[in-house]
Amino acid sequence: MADLRVFSLKQVSAHKSKDDCWFVISGKVYNVTKFLQEHPGGEEVLVEASGRDATRDFEDVGHSPAAKGMLDNYLVGVLEGFKGVVSVNKQSTTSSTKQDKPAFKDMPAFVIKEEKPSAFIRVLEFLVPLVIVGAAYVFKSVMKEPVLSS
Numbered sequence: 001m002a003d004l005r006v007f008s009l010k011q012v013s014a015h016k017s018k019d020d021c022w023f024v025i026s027g028k029v030y031n032v033t034k035f036l037q038e039h040p041g042g043e044e045v046l047v048e049a050s051g052r053d054a055t056r057d058f059e060d061v062g063h064s065p066a067a068k069g070m071l072d073n074y075l076v077g078v079l080e081g082f083k084g085v086v087s088v089n090k091q092s093t094t095s096s097t098k099q100d101k102p103a104f105k106d107m108p109a110f111v112i113k114e115e116k117p118s119a120f121i122r123v124l125e126f127l128v129p130l131v132i133v134g135a136a137y138v139f140k141s142v143m144k145e146p147v148l149s150s
């Protein structure tokens, strides 16, 4: 099983030209060099947003779900410190360069850090249904008692 590649922002910033265009969106690193000419919004905006975190730029445009679905095709890794789950669901691999073929290309999914519920949450998950059932039982018993008239 291959490791997920982790890049620093400094490493990403070394790729900010028309021939080598990377950026970060939501903690994930994308190499969009091969996509530049296909991008419906034009290549200039992508080059301008490259070498840095382009999350804001990407979101501000209000990209369609289809556009968001295309992101995985260009995923090359994650930014260091990223604590999420990355599911890789590549529809197509349009390139043949080494850079566009990350080591984890064939893996269906990666779990970088799985957040387990805390002990407190687990106790709550157990207690809350019990309290509800208990309360319902008490309520039922109280309602059954005859009302005493003076």
Ligand code: HEM
Pocket: 030, 032, 035, 039, 040, 041, 042, 045, 046, 049, 054, 057, 058, 061, 062, 063, 064, 065, 066, 067, 068, 070, 071, 074
């Ligand atoms: C891998 C990353 C990206 C993909 C796959 C992508 C894909 C697309 C697609 C499919 C469209 C057509 C409209 C839609 O379906 O939403 C589009 C439009 C556009 N994109 Fe991107 N995009 C990416 C990154 C960016 C970034 C980083 C910027 C900004 C710096 C940007 C700016 C634009 C603009 C300005 C349009 C035109 C919007 C319009 O005409 O209404 N895109 N993009």
